[in-house]
Amino acid sequence: MNVIEVQNLHKRYRDHVAVDDVSFDVRAGEIFGILGPNGAGKTTTVECVSGLRIPDGGTVRVAGLDPVTEGDALRRVLGVQLQSAALPEQIKVWEALDLYASFYPDPADWRELMERVGLGPKRDSAFGKLSGGQRQRLSVALALVGRPRVAVLDELTTGLDPQARRDTWQLVEQVRDSGVTIVLVTHFMEEAERLCDRIALIDTGRVVAVDSPAGFIGRVGGEQRLRFRPSVPVDDAVLLALPEVADVRRTGEQVVVTGTGNLAAVVTLALAERQIVPEDLRVEQASLDDAFVALTGRKLA
Amino acid sequence: MKKIMVVETKLLLRDWVATLLALALPVALLLLLGQIPDLRKADPNLGGERVVDAQLPAQMILLALLTASFTVLPNALATYRERGVLRRMSTTPVNPARLLGAQLALNLVVASIAAVVVILSGWLVLGSQLPAQVFGFVLVFLLGAAAMLALGLVIAAVAPNGTTASTIGSISMFPLLFVAGMWIPREVMPDALRVISDFSVVGPFVNAMRDTWAGEWPQLPHLAVMAAGLVLFSGLAVRLFRWE
Numbered sequence: 015m016n017v018i019e020v021q022n023l024h025k026r027y028r029d030h031v032a033v034d035d036v037s038f039d040v041r042a043g044e045i046f047g048i049l050g051p052n053g054a055g056k057t058t059t060v061e062c063v064s065g066l067r068i069p070d071g072g073t074v075r076v077a078g079l080d081p082v083t084e085g086d087a088l089r090r091v092l093g094v095q096l097q098s099a100a101l102p103e104q105i106k107v108w109e110a111l112d113l114y115a116s117f118y119p120d121p122a123d124w125r126e127l128m129e130r131v132g133l134g135p136k137r138d139s140a141f142g143k144l145s146g147g148q149r150q151r152l153s154v155a156l157a158l159v160g161r162p163r164v165a166v167l168d169e170l171t172t173g174l175d176p177q178a179r180r181d182t183w184q185l186v187e188q189v190r191d192s193g194v195t196i197v198l199v200t201h202f203m204e205e206a207e208r209l210c211d212r213i214a215l216i217d218t219g220r221v222v223a224v225d226s227p228a229g230f231i232g233r234v235g236g237e238q239r240l241r242f243r244p245s246v247p248v249d250d251a252v253l254l255a256l257p258e259v260a261d262v263r264r265t266g267e268q269v270v271v272t273g274t275g276n277l278a279a280v281v282t283l284a285l286a287e288r289q290i291v292p293e294d295l296r297v298e299q300a301s302l303d304d305a306f307v308a309l310t311g312r313k314l315a
Numbered sequence: 316m317k318k319i320m321v322v323e324t325k326l327l328l329r330d331w332v333a334t335l336l337a338l339a340l341p342v343a344l345l346l347l348l349g350q351i352p353d354l355r356k357a358d359p360n361l362g363g364e365r366v367v368d369a370q371l372p373a374q375m376i377l378l379a380l381l382t383a384s385f386t387v388l389p390n391a392l393a394t395y396r397e398r399g400v401l402r403r404m405s406t407t408p409v410n411p412a413r414l415l416g417a418q419l420a421l422n423l424v425v426a427s428i429a430a431v432v433v434i435l436s437g438w439l440v441l442g443s444q445l446p447a448q449v450f451g452f453v454l455v456f457l458l459g460a461a462a463m464l465a466l467g468l469v470i471a472a473v474a475p476n477g478t479t480a481s482t483i484g485s486i487s488m489f490p491l492l493f494v495a496g497m498w499i500p501r502e503v504m505p506d507a508l509r510v511i512s513d514f515s516v517v518g519p520f521v522n523a524m525r526d527t528w529a530g531e532w533p534q535l536p537h538l539a540v541m542a543a544g545l546v547l548f549s550g551l552a553v554r555l556f557r558w559e
Contacts, residue, residue, distance in 0.1 A: 064406060086408060094406035100399045104329040109322050116318040117407040160407065 015042045017077055017164055017195045018063060024071035025058050032058040034219030036072075040164075045186065045196045047210030049203070049302075055219040056199045057097060060166050063197070064094045077163055090118065093162035093194075095153045097169045103142030107133050107152060110141060111159060118160035131155045131185060147178030154185060158194065165189065168199040183209055203302040213302075217310045230305040237300050240271040240281055242292035248285065256280050268294075319409075319417040327421065337382050338429040341375040342436055349441040360502050368444045369528035372437040373521055374497055379429035380460050381491060381517075383422045384467030385484035392418060392471035393480035396559060405558035412553050415472070419464045419549075426460050447530030451523075455533050458541045459520035465548035466516070472556040491517045516544040 018040035025033040033055040040046040048056045061067040063074055065081030065088050074081055079088045101110050111128055115121035128134055131151040136144065144152065150170055157165050167186065171179040186209055190196050200206055206213050207227045215222040215230070223230070237260075248269070250262045258280045259273040271281055278297050285292055327334060348354060354366040361370060392415075395401050404414065437443035446452035470487070474480035492498075494508065495517035504512060512518035519537035526533055 066402075066405065089406060089408040092406075096399070096403060096406065100403065102326055102395070102398075102400055104326050105322065109325065113318050113322050114407060117404075117409040119408075156403075 016040065017042045018046075018197065019075045020059070020063065020072070021074075022072035023059060023062055023069055023074060025055075025062060025067060025069050031219055033062070033069075036214075036216065036219070036221050038214045038221060038224050040195060040197060041212075042195055043190070043193065044211040045190050045198055045209050047206040047213035048197065048199045048216060049201065049206045049210075049213050049306075050216035051201060054216045056201075056216055057168060059216070060094075060168055060197060060199055064092060064166055065089070066094075090160065091163045093157035093160055093165040095150075095157040095165070095167045095170065097172075097199075101141040101152075103140060105141050106138050107141070107144070108137045110152065111155060114156045115159045120161060122159050122161050124155075124159055127155045127159060130188070132181070145178070147174050147181065150174065150178075150182055151185065154182075154189070158189065162194060164195045164197065166197045166199070170198065170200070171202065171205060179205075203306070207302045215306065215309060222309050227302060230302055230309075231300050234300050234305050234308045237272060237274060237304075238277045239298040240273075240277055240295070241298070242269055242295040243267050244269060244285065245291040245293060246289070248288070248290055252284060252288070253281065256284055316413045316417060319414060320420060323417055323421050327425070334387060334425060337387050338379055338425065340382065341379040341429065342432055344378065345371060345375040345433055345437055346440055349437070349443075355441075360500060364529075367437070367441045369446075369525050370500070371441075372433055372443050373524040373528060374495070375433045375437075376430045376456070376524065377495055377497075377517060377521055378492070379433060380426050380463050381488050383426040383429070384460075384463040385470065385488045386481060387425070388418055388422045388464060388467045389471040389474055389480035389484050390477050392468075393474040394477040396474075396557070397476035399559075401558045411556045411558070415468050415549075415552055415556065418471070419461065419468060422464050422467075423457070423460055426464070427456070430456060444528060446524075446528045448527040448532060451531075451533050452527035455520065455523040455527055455538070455541075458538060458545065459516070459523070462516050462541045462544035462548060463520075465545050465552060468552035469548055469555060472552045491515065494518055495521045514540060516541055 016039040020039070021037045023033055023036040024031075036055065036059055048059060050056050058067065062069045063076060063081060065085045068082055076088055077091050079091070081088050108124075108128065111124035115124045128137065131154055133148060133151055133155065136148055141149070141152070154167065154170070157167065170186070171182050174182065183205065186196060186198065198206070198209060210227060212224060212226050213230065214224045225233070253259050253262050253271055258275040258277050259271055261272045263270045271277070282292055282295070348371060349367050354371060357363045357365055364370070392401075434443075434445065438445055467484070470480060470483050474483055494512045494515045496504070496512065501509060501512060501518065501522065519540045523533040523537040523541075
């Protein structure tokens with residue numbers, strides 16, 4: 015069952031087209047990623063889904079509701095965590111949760127929610143005194159306090175340190191496990207790869223492809239890369255003679271071999287036969303990053 | 316609504332220095348101007364009354380009200396807009412009228428406290444009179460204050476940030492103080508200016524205050540102009556309100 019249906023969404027601002035033509039469906043209970051570089055139109059897309067902006071073309075349905083004409087009903091089933099939104103500096107954590115709970119007809123128990131996002135010890139801290147990670151966790155809690163069916167989380171982990179990022183990821187997975195469908199907007203490949211069931215890859219206002227992370231990586235083939243420094247110079251021909259090797263390149267003393275199959279084992283064996291030791295050996299597999307480059311012809315970052 | 320009120324009150328109290336400074340000014344001005352000998356003599360323009368008896372405290376109450384309406388309130392809401400606080404709220408089912416209503420009610424309470432302090436300090440220090448028609452006075456104060464705060468909400472509804480709100484607020488404040496008779500008493504105003512004053516909400520407010528101070532009932536046209544202002548401005552504020 016689809017919880018969100020977006021068809022041919024189009025949104026332009028005065029001087030440029032932010033969203034050209036975007037279509038995707040989000041299924042109930044999944045974590046759906048909207049991935050793309052900065053300025054690709056991700057935020058505008060979710061703002062149209064959340065009813066914060068009025069699209070210039072196309073249709074959007076969230077739980078069967080039109081965000082433009084049925085905004086009131088929409089806001090009861092959709093929780094939103096926005097990139098550019100804040101709370102008053104002086105408001106305390108519990109006050110913010112209590113206040114936002116009062117906006118909904120059937121809110122969640124905010125005390126329990128506060129514990130779940132790990133802010134129990136910060137109950138009486140002012141919003142202005144919270145760390146980046148704590149603010150994000152409060153923001154997630156506020157998005158969930160109305161018991162939404164769908165939660166939109168925009169650039170949730172931008173600006174967080176690696177530990178806080180991992181904690182937040184764990185929280186998102188817990189939320190999904192509690193039955194909430196999640197739309198996750200991100201420009202972090204690693205985040206999308208780790209969390210999302212399916213991803214819409216967006217570039218310059220259009221959907222490049224919708225697929226699972228594994229599906230995306232499969233599109234660029236099961237290609238692997240091997241980097242090493244040979245202890246004795248080695249001829250390219252020796253490596254190219256192996257059926258698994260597709261290409262050999264050199265950067266300084268370093269040799270980069272690309273290929274498929276059991277590449278690492280075959281190459282090291284061939285080198286060993288010639289008494290060559292591959293020093294600083296590293297094996298790299300194709301990632302979502304490579305898929306992005308292959309699909310759009312450029313780097314994400 | 317109740318919860319917004321409670322939280323906003325707490326936030327106001329946590330930032331009490333700014334509020335106190337804004338509202339202490341009228342009291343300070345009252346006590347300072349009250350030392351001018353001419354204002355303590357019987358004035359034939361006022362029918363033999365002294366300026367410090369009712370005229371001056373009434374104007375200082377107006378000043379406190381205009382400060383709350385045109386500086387404190389628009390600044391608070393526009394800063395919320397600038398910082399994305401309103402944007403965050405706009406994703407919830409909360410109605411903007413509830414937020415505006417809470418802000419109006421909160422500032423009404425603050426302005427009432429300021430008015431009481433002005434009246435009491437005038438009475439204790441300058442020997443000013445106390446409002447004689449208390450019920451009428453309270454009615455006039457609440458109605459006029461609500462109308463002026465609603466006009467402040469119109470500014471708050473559209474100003475994109477705190478700086479713009481403060482600028483629009485200050486610019487609007489001085490003409491209003493002028494037509495209210497802050498510098499020229501209504502009695503010596505030219506006819507055209509007096510007509511403007513009569514329809515300006517602040518003019519009827521000051522006049523009705525002086526009437527009730529002297530023990531008379533407020534005049535119906537004065538109350539009507541203030542009530543019309545309240546309905547017009549609050550309707551306009553809700554219509555024009557933008558979350559971002």
